Amino acid sequence: MYTFIAGIILLVLGYFTYGKVVEKIFGVNQSRQTPAFSHKDNIDYLPMGKKKNSLIQLLNIAGVGPIFGPILGALYGPVAFIWIVIGCIFAGAVHDYLTGMISIRNHGAHLPELAGKFLGKIMRHVVNVFTVLLLLLTGTVFVSAPADLIHNMTSSWLPLGIIVGIIFLYYILATLLPIDKIIGRLYPYFGALLLISAIGVGGTLVITGAPIPELSFTNMHPDNAPIFPLLFLTISCGALSGFHATQTPIISRTTEGEKQGRFIFYGMMIAEGIIAMIWAAAAMSLFHGSEGLNQVLAEAGPAGVVSEVSTKMLGAVGGTLAVLGVIVLPITSGDTAFRSARMIIADYLKISQKKIGSRLWIAVPLFVISFALTKIDFTILWRYFSWANQSTAVIALWVGAMYLFIAKKNYWIAMIPGVFMTMTTFTYILNAQIGFRLPMQISYVFAGIITAAALVAFFVAGKRAQKRNLQLDDDISGAA
Template sequence: MYTFMAGIALLVVGYFTYGKIVERIFGVNEQRQTPAYSHSDGVDYLPMNKKKNMLIQLLNIAGVGPIFGPIMGALYGPVAFIWIVVGCIFAGAVHDYLTGMISIRNRGAHLPELAGKFLGNGMKHVVNAFAILLLLLVGTVFVTSPAALLHNLMDGAVGLGVILGAIFIYYLLATFLPIDKIIGKLYPAFGALLLISAVGVGVMLLVTGAPIPELTLTNMHPASAPIFPLLFLTISCGALSGFHATQTPIISRTTQNERHGRKIFYGMMIAEGVIAMIWAAAAMSLFQGPVGLNELLASGGPAAVVSEASGLLLGAIGGTLAVLGVIVLPITSGDTAFRSARMIIADYLKVPQKKLLNRIWIALPLFVVSFALTKIDFTILWRYFSWANQSTAVIALWVGAMYLFVAKKNYWIAMIPGIFMTMATMTYILNAGIGFGLSLNVSYIGAVIVTLAVIALFYRSAVKARANEMPIDLPMKDWEQAA
C-alpha cells in the first residue's frame, strides 16, 4: 500500500515540479494569439475555457488504455508502478505538453504535418498513414471494449450488435458536428462519472486494506516474461501514449491562451497516470496474485477484471457506477479518435471542414473500415494497437526534440524518452510474433543498431535545420496565407 500511495504522491509532485521545468524550457508566450482565435471556423477552431478544455483533454486521452493496459501490466508485479510514475512524469506528460504546445504554435497542426516540418517531408506521408492506422485501431478497440462491458452489465439482455450500432451512431454524430455541440456539452457529465468511479475504486482499496503488493527487490517482478520491452508496450496510455499526439491538436485548436498548456496537456496526463495506478493496484491485490489475475484475464479479458473488481470494492450499485465510468473512458476517446482521423485526412488533402458534406465524405469510409475490424479478435487488435501506439509516441518525441534543438533549448527532455522508446518499440516488433519473430537477443542487437542510426540521422538533420534557422513557429503574419 505504501508503494501505491507514494506513487500517487510522486505523480502530483511531478506536476508541480518537473511540469514547471518543462513549461519554462518551452517558453510560454501569453501575448501570442492562439489558433482558436486566429483560425476560427466555428467547427474545429473555436475558443473554449480552460476547465472545459482540461476535462475534454482528459476524456480524449483516457480511453481503456489507462485501465486495460495497467490491468494486464499488473501481471508483471509492482515494477508496473515504476513505469507508470516515471513514464508519466518524464515521458508521457512531456510528450503531451510538447505536442500540444508545438501544435498551438503551428496553427493547430496534427502530428503528420509536424513530422513533415521537423523530420522531413517524406515523414509527413509515413506518419499520416501511421496515424490513420492507429486511430482506426483505437476507434475499433474503443467500440468493442465498451460494447462488451455494457453487454455484460446488462447480462446479455441487449444484443452486442445493437450496442455496437448505438455506439457507432454516437461516434458519427460526434465526428461530424462542431466540437461544442456534443463533445463540449456531454463531457462534463461524463467527466463526473469518470472521476467518481476512479476515486471510488482508489478510496475503497485503501479503506478495505486491500493487499496491494509493495515494491521490494524480491517482489519487483514475479512474472516470467521479460520486462523489456513488453511492459513498456502493455502499459501505454497510463505512462506514455502516441494516441495522445493525435488528440492534443483537437484541444490546441480550442485553447484560449498558451499559459493554459501545462494544466491542459501536462496536468491531464498526470491525472491519467493516477487512474492507471488505481487500476494496476486493484488488479494486483484482488485476485490472489498473478496466477488468479491471469486466470480471470484468460476467461473474460480486462473487462471481466473491471467488473469483478468494481463489484468487490463498491457493491452492486457502486460497482455498476464504476463500470459505467470505465465505459465512458473508451467512448470519449473513440469519438475523438474518429474526429482526429477526419481532421488529419482533411488537412492532408487540404479540404476545408466548414461544410458538413466535406466532413461526411471523409469520415464515412473510416467507419466502414472500423466496422470490418470489429470482427477481429480483441487480443490481436490490442497487440497491433500497442505497437502502433508507442511507435507514434516515438515519432512525436523526436518531433519535440527537433523543435527544442532548433530553438536552442534543452532538447534532452524529449530525446531521452525518445531514445528509450525507440529501443523498446524496435525490440518488440523484431521479436514479436506479429512482427519479425526473431530471438530476443537478436532483437536487442537489431534495436540498438536502428536506435543508433536514428540518433545519427536526428543530429544530422537538427544541425542542418539550426544552421538554416528553420522557422519552428508559424509567424502570425502567415496565418492568413497558411489557412
C-alpha cells in the first residue's frame, strides 16, 4: 500500500515540478497565434476551451492501454509501479508535451510531417506508413477490447458481431463529422464516467486496505521473464506511449493558447499514469498473487480481470459503472485513432478535408482493413501494437530532442528517454517471437550497436540543421 500511495503522490508532484521545468525549457509564447485560429476550418481546426480540450486529450490517449497494460504488467509485481511513475514523469509526459507543443508551432502538424522536417525527408515517408499502421492496429484493438467487455457485461446475450458493428458505426461518424459535433459534445460526459470509475476503484483499494504488495525486486513474474525489455513494452500507455504522438495534433489544432499546453498535454499524461497505478494495484491485490492473476488472464483475458475487479470492489451497480468507464476509454481512443489516420493521410496527400466526400474516400478503406484485422487473435494484435506503439514513441522523442538541440536548449530531457527506449524496442523485436527470435544476449549487443549508431546520426544531423538555420517554427499567421 505504501508503494502505491507514494507513487500517486510522486505523479502529482511531478506535474507541479518537472512539468514546469519542461515548460520553461521549451519556452511558451502566449502571444503567438495557435492553429485553432490561423487555420480555422470548423472541421479539424477550431478553438475550444482548456477544460474541454483536456478531457478530450485524456480520453484520446487513455484507451485500454493504461488498464490492460498495467494489468498484464502486474504479473511482474510492484516493480511495475516504478516504471509507471518514472516513465510517466520523465518520458511519457515529456513526450506528450513536446509533440503537442511542437505541433502547435508547426500549424498542427502530425508526427510524419514533424519527423520529415527534423529527422529527414525519408523519415517522413517511413513514419507516415508506420503511424498509419499503428493507428489501424490501435483502432482494431480498441474495437475488440470494448466489444469483449460489453459482451461479458451483457452475459453474452448480445452477439459479439452486433456489438462490433455498432462500435464501427460510431467510429465512422466520429471520424467523418467535425470534431465539435460528437467528440466535443460527448467527451465531457464520458470523462465524468471515467473519473468516477477510476476514483471508485482507487478509493476502495485504499479504504478497504487492500493487500497491495510493496516494492520488491526478488520475485519477478511472469515465469521469471526479464524485466528489460518486456516490462517496458507490456506497460506502454500509463508510462510512455507513441500512440499519444498521433493524438496530440488533434488537440494542437483546437488549443487556444500555448500556456494551456502543460495542463492539456503534460497534465493529462499524469492523469493517465494515476489510472494505470490504480489498475496495476487492483490486479496485484485481488487475485492472491501472480498465479491467481495468471489464471484469470488465461480464462478471460484482461477484460475478465476488469469485470471481476469492478464487481469485487464496487458491487453490482458500482461495478457496472466502473466497467462502463473502462469501456469508454478504448472507444474514445478508437474513434480518434481513425480520425488521426484520416488526417495524416490527408496531410500526406495534401487533400482538403472540408468536403465530406474527401473524408469519406480516405476513411472507408481504413475501416475495411480494420474489420479484417479484428479476425486476428487479440493477443497477437496486442504484441504488435505494443511494439509499434513504443517504436513510435522513440521517433517522437528523437523529434523532440532534435527540436531542442537545434534551438540550443536542454535536449537531454527528450534524448535520455529516447536512447533508453531505442535500446528497449530493438532488444525486444530482435528477441521476440513476433520478431527475429535471436538469443537475448545477442539481442542486447545488436540493439546497443543500433542505439549507438542512432545517437551518432542524431548529432551529425543536428549540427547540419544548425548550420543551415533550419526554421523550427512555421509561420502560421496566415490562413491554411
